[in-house]
Structure formats: structure tokens, C-alpha cells
Amino acid sequence: MAISPDRTQELTAAGLNLIGQALTIYDSDLKLAVCNVPFQRMFELPDELVTPGATFEDTIRHLVQRGEYGDVADIDGFVAERVDQALAFEPHYMERKRANGRIISVEGAPLQQGGWVTVYTDITRTRQQEALLQARSEELSGQLIDYAEELSSTNRELAAMNAALEEAKRELTEIEARTRLTTEMMPAHIAHVDASGTYTYSNRQLNAVIPGRPSDIRGMHISAALGTSAYDRIAPHLEKAFDGNPSVFEFTDDASARRIRAAFTPDSRGGAYILSMDVTAEMQVRVAMQQTQRRALAAQMTSGLAHDFSNLLTIILGLQSKLKRAEGLPQEAAELIDGTLAAAQRGGSLLGSIAGMTAQRSLRPEATEVRQMMANLRTLAEPTLPDAITLVVTDTTPDRPVMLDAGMATDSLLNLILNARDACGTKGKIGVSVKVVHDTWIEWQVEDTGPGFSEQALSRGFDPFFTTKGAGGSGLGLPMVYDMTKLAGGDLRLENTQTGARVTLRLPYRPALSAAMGLVLLVEDRDDLRSVYRDMLTDLGHSVIEATSADEATALLADLPEIAFVLSDVQLAGEATGIDLTNRLAAGIPILLMTSLPAEDPLFKAAQRAAPLLRKPFSSDTLQALLAPKSAKEIVA
Structure with a gap:
């Protein structure tokens, strides 16, 4: 013992x-x-x-x-x-x-x-x-x-x-x-600072949690190790710990774009113990889940009202049309009828926009070539711009496909370009740039040379029905972009520049699977489903070897180094799950998880953080879309 x-x-x-x-x-x-x-x-x-x-x-x-x-x-x-x-x-x-x-x-x-x-x-x-x-x-x-x-x-x-x-x-x-x-093998930073803020111990994992920071920080002051921006965010919580009060909080590191969760625990000598970890993936999933719940609540609240209001508008349109056909009406009455009809029709369009915002919408990420998507965006946007407005598109993303709902992203960017067009008036310049930020986000910025956002627009721009366009705007454009962004676990920011306005749209950066034609390891514990998935893979040109548990799959991976790709269910025979199998994979072997679990299940959320996740049931076309980049023609469709 x-x-x-x-x-x-x-x-x-x-x-x-x-x-x-x-x-x-x-x-x-x-x-x-x-x-x-x-x-x-x-x-x-x-x-x-x-x-x-x-x-x-x-x-x-x-x-x-x-x-x-x-x-x-x-x-x-x-x-x-x-x-x-x-x-x-x-x-x-x-x-x-x-x-x-x-x-x-x-x-x-x-x-x-x-x-x-x-x-x-x-x-x-x-x-x-x-x-x-x-x-x-x-x-x-x-x-x-x-x-x-x-x-x-x-x-x-x-x-x-x-x-x-x-x-x-x-x-x-x-x-x-x-x-x-x-402690050095843990996926978190564990450290201790004395009462002056100087590190007396560190497990050398700071640079793993916050990239770009030093690892050997013993004897260094915490402000020098973290940098000014991050230190300013944690300083109030550190002071609480120095005063004897524990603190747990989250902050976003500007330099690395990572979301960090930190816990400060006071010691008995005026210093503090520190535990910090990267929760960026967890935050992205949490934001997406919160937006889904808000949408469901909004749909529940508005569906009944929209139905009744639509009926009322139908009655108004019918009565006004009948009244317009009546003989002997004075000219003033005819103008009032036309105005009433126009207002009722605008109300109908507004109801359609509300329905679009609150309707059940599921995110469908697919392997997408960003450069092709941006070229297609230019094709869609340029005909809508006056001759005196120039559109400049800059793409510095890596030349590899990423997991995106290309249709949703294109709709959002096109909406932002049209808003920028309205701000510029008859002439100006609109710039659209896209880049990858620290392998965490794919970031678009839409800039214009218009007058910029007002203070009210900066604070209320995402509120439904808020508009600065007067009668020409519905106030639903930016809220719809915000809704789609949050649904994907991303972020949307409004700001002014020296030359106009800027909108920054960020979505989680998920490199697409690069499964070449070759041997695929299929891990599924149900015989009937395994047969279906085997046929899908062979139809796509892959050779298939099968396993029913994570342990069996691990043994096959050790014996067959030529395995090029893994398709695994989350729930498998035995105690280990598909998530455990993901953690066992050697570097460079892509894996795609699949599940029929509901989105609120903790195992579903853990699977989303571990690897690309495919919802059951799915078709061969859906599987192929995750394994091959989407062409520009398909994005248009």
C-alpha cells in the first residue's frame, strides 16, 4: 500500500x-x-x-x-x-x-x-x-x-x-x-504571488493559457508577466485577494483574443494563489446556447401577436381596397386610402422581418473556402453600389477551408455593406477585410467613409426597430446580423474611426477537416447504423475499418498508422466515449464526432468543444460537405 x-x-x-x-x-x-x-x-x-x-x-x-x-x-x-x-x-x-x-x-x-x-x-x-x-x-x-x-x-x-x-x-x-x-502537465496555470505581486511559484503554463506570455516568470512582477491590458483587468480582483477575499472571474485578453477564467485565493501571508485556464471554446458554445434560448423565447412571445396582427392587417387591406373602389370619393379620401394601404403593406413586410428574426434557425457549418466566399460577396454587393462608391475587399486568411455557415455569414456581411452604402450616400469607399486572429477567431471588418455612428447608434445599434434612416429603415438589419453572429458563438462590435464607421464581426475559427481519400476508422456501437455510415463513406471513395468502442479504436490506431481519418459516435460501447477517443488521437489525425443527443445535454456541449460535431440523422451530402470545401457556386445557391 x-x-x-x-x-x-x-x-x-x-x-x-x-x-x-x-x-x-x-x-x-x-x-x-x-x-x-x-x-x-x-x-x-x-x-x-x-x-x-x-x-x-x-x-x-x-x-x-x-x-x-x-x-x-x-x-x-x-x-x-x-x-x-x-x-x-x-x-x-x-x-x-x-x-x-x-x-x-x-x-x-x-x-x-x-x-x-x-x-x-x-x-x-x-x-x-x-x-x-x-x-x-x-x-x-x-x-x-x-x-x-x-x-x-x-x-x-x-x-x-x-x-x-x-x-x-x-x-x-x-x-x-x-x-x-x-502541476506542469495540467492544462491550467497554477501560480503564487507574494504581497508585492511578485511570482514566487509558477508551473510554467502561463504561455499555454495566454499565448505570447513568458513561461519562466518566477521573480517577475505579475504586471510585467501579463502585460498592461490584462493586468488592468485582473488588478481589482487581485487586490481583493490581498485583502483576504477570494475571487473567481472571467476576462478577455486583447492581445491573444482568448477568454480566460481566473481564481484568486488568498494565503495567510498577504499573497495569493492563482489558477487560470483558457475557456474560449466554452464561452463560444455558451454564447451560442444563450442566443438560441433567447430566440426561442422571442419566437414564443411574438408568434401569437404576429398571427393576430397579420389578420388585422389583412382586414385593413381588404376594407381599404374595397373603399378605394367605391364611386364618388373625393381626391383627398383617395390619397388617405393610398397612404393607409402603403402603411399596412409596410406593416406586413415588418411582420416578415420579425418572423425571420424569431423563426427557428439552425446553424449549418460546412467546409468553406473563405476566398471563394469573399469573391462571391463582391459579386453580390457591387451591383447594389452607386458608381462613385468603391468596394475594396482584403483577404489575408490561410489558404485552407474553414467550418462556416457560408450562407449566414454572406447574408450578414451583405447587410453590413448595404448599411455602409447608405451611410456613404452618393460617393465614398467601403472596405471589407478578413483575417484569422490568434487561431481563435475569423474576423471581418467593414469600414466606410461616412459620418460614423452617433452616440445613440453606438449604444442602441443592436436594438430591434432602432434606426437612424427615418421612414426608409426598418431597424432590423443590425439586430439580425447580431442574432446570426451570436447564434454561431461569435461577437459583433460597433465603433468609429478617423474616417468613418467600423463594424467588427468575429466567428469562431474552426479549420475544416482535411480527410484525404484513404482508410477511415468508423467507430459506432450499433450494427445497423455502422452499416449505413460504412456505405456513405465507401460511396465517397474511402476505405473503411470499423470498431465499436474507444478502446478497440485506440488499438487499431496503434496498429494501423495509415488511418487518415476517424468518424466516431459520442456514445460508444464501454466506459470511454468518443470525446475520450479524441483526446487519445495522435497529432495530425482528424476526427469528426456524431451524436443524436439534445443540445442541452452536457455530453453534447463537451463534444462541441472537443471536435467538429455532426448531428444525427444526416445524409451523405451533409457528410461530404464537412469533408470537402464548398465552392463559390454552391455558396451562391
Whole structure:
């Protein structure tokens, strides 16, 4: 039965307290890490100087002021000299006579991790015996033999104690190494800062959580490690931790575009423990789920009202049309009837827009060539622009397909271009740029040379029915773009530039699967479904090998390095899931998960974060769309 680390630490401390020598271990900052009871007794030290964290400088100063080193004229200089000697971390052995007449030996050795271990031995009796033997060697020859034997026995005990201390040092080193290895393998940043905000510990994972940051940050101030923007966001929460109050919060790092969740836990010395992790994928899924729920609620609230209002508009249109056909109406009445008919027809169009916003809409991402989509967008947009308005499209995305609902993205961008056209008037310039931001987002920016957004438009631009176009606008354009963006887990921002307005649209960056024709591993525990999916894959030109569980699939992947692609159900035979299989895959092997679970199921959400997810049931065309880029012609359709 393995002994727990806490039990090992207790046994080690008990063993150190039983030896007859005093022992201390100071870290590289000259702070006490370990000492035994004989150390306190030998030098009659107060409790605060034998508590982990006590400084070497304070201990030396206490001993000097108490007269341990005799009459010292310059106490500060004496203490500083001892501290400098300690910081050199050189092996040493010395003997000195204390103020109380006792003689001690001091033996120090540096540690590989920094700091040193020191053993103090009271050798007063040994030195007295040596002096006595020298003075009375002729008269006490018999006693000399006895003392020599006693000294030899003492030396053997000392050797045994030294061996025990070496073993204790080795065990402490192994415990520290195992702890560091465990923390450095975690997908999170674990750290500690002291009361000044300086890192005293880090598991070297900061750059994995926030790309672009250093990994070796011990001794660095947290503001320098995080950068000004991120530090300004966490500073209030860090101050709460310094005041003794724990804090858990999320923030977006501007430099890396990552969403970070952080937890600050105060320690007992004015500092704080830090746990932070990247929750960007979780945030994207959460935003999409929240927007879906809002849409469902809005649809429920408006469907009944829209139905009744549509009936009322139908009656109004019918009565006004009948009234218009009546004979003998004055000219003023005819104009009022035309106005009423126009208003009723506009109300009908408005109802259609509301229905479009609240209707059930499912996201259908497919492998899409962004450059082809942007070329198609230009083709759609340019005929709608006056001759004096120039459209400039800039695409710096990688030349590889991405997972996008191309139709939804094109609709959103076209809506933004038309808004920019209205802002420019008869002449101007509209710029549309697209790029990938830190492999996290695909970002479009639509800029124009119009007058820019008003303060009211910046704050209310996404509100339904808000418009600055007067009677010519419905106020539903930007809200529909916002709705589609949030449905995909993205973000939409409005801002002004020095030359006009800018709208930034971000969607999660999901590189499309690049499954070349070859051997596909199909993992499905139901025989009937596995047969259907096998036929789909073979019809698409793939060879197929099958498994029913994640463990079976793992074994096949190890034996068959030529497997080019994995199609797996989320729920499989055995305890492991398709998500577990995703985590076991070697780098470079693409995987597509499939499931019939509802969107609110936790396993569904976990699968969305793990890999591209295909909802059952699906057709061969749907599967092919996820494995091959969508052409410009198909995007138009």
C-alpha cells in the first residue's frame, strides 16, 4: 500500500526531530523551509524564527543582538556579511565557540534546486576529551583507550545520522520533483504571488493559457508577466485577494483574443494563489446556447401577436381596397386610402422581418473556402453600389477551408455593406477585410467613409426597430446580423474611426477537416447504423475499418498508422466515449464526432468543444460537405 505524501511528510518531520543534531533547510531566497526541534533548543530561538518563511537575516540578527557572536560593533555590517556568504551557496565546514562556552560544528551543503541544508553538532564533549587526552596522555593511557572507544562510537552515530539526513534530503527532492511534474502537465496555470505581486511559484503554463506570455516568470512582477491590458483587468480582483477575499472571474485578453477564467485565493501571508485556464471554446458554445434560448423565447412571445396582427392587417387591406373602389370619393379620401394601404403593406413586410428574426434557425457549418466566399460577396454587393462608391475587399486568411455557415455569414456581411452604402450616400469607399486572429477567431471588418455612428447608434445599434434612416429603415438589419453572429458563438462590435464607421464581426475559427481519400476508422456501437455510415463513406471513395468502442479504436490506431481519418459516435460501447477517443488521437489525425443527443445535454456541449460535431440523422451530402470545401457556386445557391 503506497504511503500518501502527507504521511511521508509527517514521518520525515518526526524522524528529523529525533536526531541529536540541529538541522535547517533554507531556500534560494534565504527563507526557512524546514528545521527540526533541536535547532530551536540549541540556539534558544523564538517560535517566529523557526516557522517556515522566517528569513536567515532575521535569525542572524537575533543571535548577534543576543551576544551569540560576542561583542560585535557593527551589527548591520556583520549581518550583511553573513547573508552574502550564505547567498554564495558554497559547501563549508567550521567550528566555533558560542558565548555560553559550548563548541559547535557547522556543516553546510547547497541543494540542486537552490538554497542549502545545514547540520549543527555540539562537539563540546569531544573537544574536552581531546584536550584532556593531550594533557594527561601519559597518566591516563587506560582512560585514553576508553575515550577513544567512546569517540569512535560517537563517530559511528554521527555517520548514521548523516546517512539519515541524506535520505531525508533525497526524499524531499523527489517529492518536489513529482509535485512540479504533476502541476506542469495540467492544462491550467497554477501560480503564487507574494504581497508585492511578485511570482514566487509558477508551473510554467502561463504561455499555454495566454499565448505570447513568458513561461519562466518566477521573480517577475505579475504586471510585467501579463502585460498592461490584462493586468488592468485582473488588478481589482487581485487586490481583493490581498485583502483576504477570494475571487473567481472571467476576462478577455486583447492581445491573444482568448477568454480566460481566473481564481484568486488568498494565503495567510498577504499573497495569493492563482489558477487560470483558457475557456474560449466554452464561452463560444455558451454564447451560442444563450442566443438560441433567447430566440426561442422571442419566437414564443411574438408568434401569437404576429398571427393576430397579420389578420388585422389583412382586414385593413381588404376594407381599404374595397373603399378605394367605391364611386364618388373625393381626391383627398383617395390619397388617405393610398397612404393607409402603403402603411399596412409596410406593416406586413415588418411582420416578415420579425418572423425571420424569431423563426427557428439552425446553424449549418460546412467546409468553406473563405476566398471563394469573399469573391462571391463582391459579386453580390457591387451591383447594389452607386458608381462613385468603391468596394475594396482584403483577404489575408490561410489558404485552407474553414467550418462556416457560408450562407449566414454572406447574408450578414451583405447587410453590413448595404448599411455602409447608405451611410456613404452618393460617393465614398467601403472596405471589407478578413483575417484569422490568434487561431481563435475569423474576423471581418467593414469600414466606410461616412459620418460614423452617433452616440445613440453606438449604444442602441443592436436594438430591434432602432434606426437612424427615418421612414426608409426598418431597424432590423443590425439586430439580425447580431442574432446570426451570436447564434454561431461569435461577437459583433460597433465603433468609429478617423474616417468613418467600423463594424467588427468575429466567428469562431474552426479549420475544416482535411480527410484525404484513404482508410477511415468508423467507430459506432450499433450494427445497423455502422452499416449505413460504412456505405456513405465507401460511396465517397474511402476505405473503411470499423470498431465499436474507444478502446478497440485506440488499438487499431496503434496498429494501423495509415488511418487518415476517424468518424466516431459520442456514445460508444464501454466506459470511454468518443470525446475520450479524441483526446487519445495522435497529432495530425482528424476526427469528426456524431451524436443524436439534445443540445442541452452536457455530453453534447463537451463534444462541441472537443471536435467538429455532426448531428444525427444526416445524409451523405451533409457528410461530404464537412469533408470537402464548398465552392463559390454552391455558396451562391
